[in-house]
Amino acid sequence: MVPHLTTALTGPLLELERQFLDNACDIEKWFRTQWQDHMPPFYGSTDLRNSGFKLAPVDLNLFPGGFNNLNDAFMPLCVQAAQAAIERICPDAGKLLLIPENHTRNQFYLQNVAKLVSILRLTGLDVRIGSLLPEIAEPTVLELTNGATLTLEPLRRRGGRVGLDNFEPCAVLLNNDLSAGVPDVLKGLDEQWLIPPLHAGWHSRRKSRHAAAYDRVARAFAEEIGIDPWRINPEFGVCGQINFQERTGEECLAAQVDSLLTRIRAKYKEYGVTDQPFVVVKADAGTYGMGVMTVKDASEVVGLNRRQRNKMAVVKEGLQVHEVIIQEGVHTFETVEDGVAEPVVYMMDHYVVGGFYRVHTERGRDENLNAPGMHFKPLAFETCCTLPDAAQGPDAPPNRFYAYGVVARLALLAASVEIEETAPVEEEVLAV
Template structure:
């Protein structure tokens, strides 16, 4: 299921898209075979960057929090995909406990929760919300801007199960990325499915593990399609034992930045690319665009000022950054045109199970093509269907919207496949 979308596109015609279009039957057959061997995460979202000469994932979120940004036209796809995911786990499931983030004042996030609840209820599930917040000691309604409300309820733990008062669900779905750690109340739920698994949370998960798995997926896929794997895969390396406040690990950081930049320059020379190479340094665990900086030389990561060190030192939940991933920066040549103004954008593709169910553009009018767009001032533009067709159109140019978005969907599914490998390989021995 790959959406056919309408958002205005200003980008180069890609040889990469032509390859995807020509190889579509082989691609779909190969992916179908992969999903017979590996279980996809329950859901996920992928941040993509399209540089014209390269289309690559730069982040993979296993607890997506933007279902409210999807166009309403995506609801049937979401419901169908969720049905598939639930039938695979528990065919007779009647009830599900959804545990959200502790963002009770973040209206945008709560709208995401409401959309997710609607999707799951349309699959035939009784869905209720359990809160990890200690102050939620009784059912607590939370108002939404559209006049609706969500009901947060206190969790009730028995020996091996988790539920609410008079509510014993078949499964527990987390929309909480566990950045602050794995609460004891979620551990050892031996009689229930917990989705995604606890080791998918940022208390355990590392971006470098994901991109190591993606390396393998990209290499195999590139052989299938006949492309250079670099065209869909950013270089990366890792620095451990970093302490930005104490200036520890600067030498490791500078050496790795220089090494990755050297690899990028070689590829740029090979392909005659005139853009300036850069890297993105970011916390190896965490999200929300925190703990992120860009660099075009090793010198830029040495001797950071206090403001820069403070920015890089702490991520969500106030956790200190001790390990970073140095990732090849991928320029974005995508623009969303609105009111005759073209703003820099990057696509975010949403998946449930193995299906692409929609997406949107993250847009930032104050950022450049080589900057992080996940920052204050960003906004989202939903990607809308033009027709009910969900497949590439071989009769149009490779750069036509259905084919551009088919390419997005292919690369996003490669990232989802890498996430399945990542979770398999990082699962605790007792699972």
């Protein structure tokens, strides 16, 4: 099912898509030169928002957990891209160890792991799953509701390497975002590829650093094809000294919100946009849509009630929030089956391999959709995001999805820059 755009503001976006199509050769050449200078992450996913006048990424996940939501028709793309990534890391690889999240009761997540294992095995790798759970003391088989099974095995540390009983992998692939910190078993692995590198985990990663890297990437790209970078780039600010429970740092937050809203109003006026601008306040580290609130006026972040403070104070793994990013909100005008929708694009190496729509029937077009009650529509992208068709209009599915693929790859490139710039000296050699 192709999404329906309910906005009357398709004109400006169609014009943006037309510029992407008209400059497709230059765009692909630009990306090729960028990937010569920056090693792409092994995989990633990005949430996009399509407002009708702006198309921008609002989040980038380096430990994507929704491979089970991808359209099966794009499995060959996934396998090909995974093969390219493996060849880049260790071309003689025969064994790979996958370390997932500790969600042994989350069937959707486990199905994601099963799909990821299937993709990797089709590249010719011997793939096994090592668990960080202390209760996994021997191989444990999990039965999935879709008929698949997963075998979790206890990790074994041997010097500067980690593996399983009778299994010595060339590389270790994390599908665990390390929100709770780096477990001892993964520290000091100086004889193996660890991908993504440890510093890409949420124990140390910050969304604001990614936003800063994306800002530079978007500006360079926009100059290359002659567009206003704001059309693909959400403005942002940072407040690093806040405690929602103790109500400290509210003045900093309010000032940042007011400054950002002022800049957005100026851009709306420039483009004749009549919608009410908004910003999204997010925990600067973390995922799963936790620690997120939508704000339309600076006064809304002063004197939060107890429920609001509790919602913002803690994210995944019970981590306290003391740093927030204030990001320009991008309305979404896409709907799927009467639910507000946003595309989520998946990538492996530097290739787009598919995606899906995150849909929420109870949220508005200016709200966070990554929340309880959401569901997914496998894309439903009738074509992949890499094959534009100049014979069709800019809003034809392959061309709209090509625009999605371009912006998603910009976010991935920014993640590559971010990983390089934040790498500790001892990790630089093995950073992927």
